[in-house]
Amino acid sequence: MQNVMKSFREVLSGASNILILTGSGISAESGVPTFRGAGGFWRKYQAQHLATPEAFRANPSLVWEFYEYRRQLVSKVESNKAHIAVAEFQKRKIAEGKRVSIVTQNIDGLHQKAGARDVVELHGSLYKTRCTKCRNVAINENIPICPALAGKGSPDPSIITSDIPTEELPRCKVEGCGALLRPDVVWFGEQLDENVLQRALDIVETCDACLVIGTSAIVYPAAMFAPQVAQRNVPVAEFNIEETPATGQVQ
Numbered sequence: 001m002q003n004v005m006k007s008f009r010e011v012l013s014g015a016s017n018i019l020i021l022t023g024s025g026i027s028a029e030s031g032v033p034t035f036r037g038a039g040g041f042w043r044k045y046q047a048q049h050l051a052t053p054e055a056f057r058a059n060p061s062l063v064w065e066f067y068e069y070r071r072q073l074v075s076k077v078e079s080n081k082a083h084i085a086v087a088e089f090q091k092r093k094i095a096e097g098k099r100v101s102i103v104t105q106n107i108d109g110l111h112q113k114a115g116a117r118d119v120v121e122l123h124g125s126l127y128k129t130r131c132t133k134c135r136n137v138a139i140n141e142n143i144p145i146c147p148a149l150a151g152k153g154s155p156d157p158s159i160i161t162s163d164i165p166t167e168e169l170p171r172c173k174v175e176g177c178g179a180l181l182r183p184d185v186v187w188f189g190e191q192l193d194e195n196v197l198q199r200a201l202d203i204v205e206t207c208d209a210c211l212v213i214g215t216s217a218i219v220y221p222a223a224m225f226a227p228q229v230a231q232r233n234v235p236v237a238e239f240n241i242e243e244t245p246a247t248g249q250v251q
Contacts, residue, residue: 011235015209018093020086021225022104022111023215029080032073032108042066043157051187060180062162064169067183068144069153071126075143079114082213087115101203105215105222107185120200122192122222124185131172133179146170197221204228210236 012018024034033047034040040047047066049055056063079087090100094117102111103120109127111119127141144150148168170181186192200222210229215222226236 008235008237012209015207016098017207017209018098018100019203019207019210019225019229020090020100020102020213021210021215021222022086022102022106022213023219023222024106025214025216026082026086026104027080027106027108027110028214029082030077030108030110032077032106032110042069042155043159048188051185052189053187054189056182056187059162060166060169060182061164063182064145064149064164065152065162067126067153068149069155071145072143072153074108074110074126075141077108077110079110083110083114083116086111086213090116101207103200103203103222103225105219120196120203122186122196122200124183124193126183126185128184129170129181130184131174131177131179132182134172134174134177136172136174136177137184138173140170192221200225205232208234210234212236212238214239 024032028034042050045066050063050066086102090102093100101118101120102116103122104111105122107121107123107126109125127139128137129140129145130137144152146169148164149170152162152164166180172179172181204225205228207229210226212226226238230236
């Protein structure tokens, strides 16, 4: 193992176009719950069942309370040592005239909070909204995001109703629109934004070293990024606490 790490450090030192792929595991130390971990439930609901377009159509109030909870939680946590190490590594390599691209499945913004630049957010951001009518995307870091959601979002499982009128939920501010807003995140069953995906694929196809940090490598298309890099005989290193389906499959 020591020889392997030494060899990879040498590869990394000589690389000029490095891809860092991250997932929810890198933010767990900051206290951000993961969909598949112990924090996978909110109230009585499995989080995965709320992050769907069907759930939003059925009860936008409930989904917005869930996301208000997540926004409140993430706004209070700090980037951890892993985020900081990645940001400092990127800064150092850029100073050397090299490129370090961070592609993340996370929507918490903690890479940027640590000082990372030009982060490709595959699944969107908790701090962005998208209009359900005109599709305008806007940054909104207000907590609460609207007055009706003030004091809402408690994970208390005894809370069984969520009945904020739709007209009081976040609304589009584009002149002449005013339609209902939704979180600008990729929900289960939805496709990634084509431009974002293409940007990530361009990085995957051109990098000369790859680090995979804190991701289970089972959510597509990100699950294929490391194997695609390895198919080009580009070195890939995985950093996870537990083994994943990709462990031992890429070198």
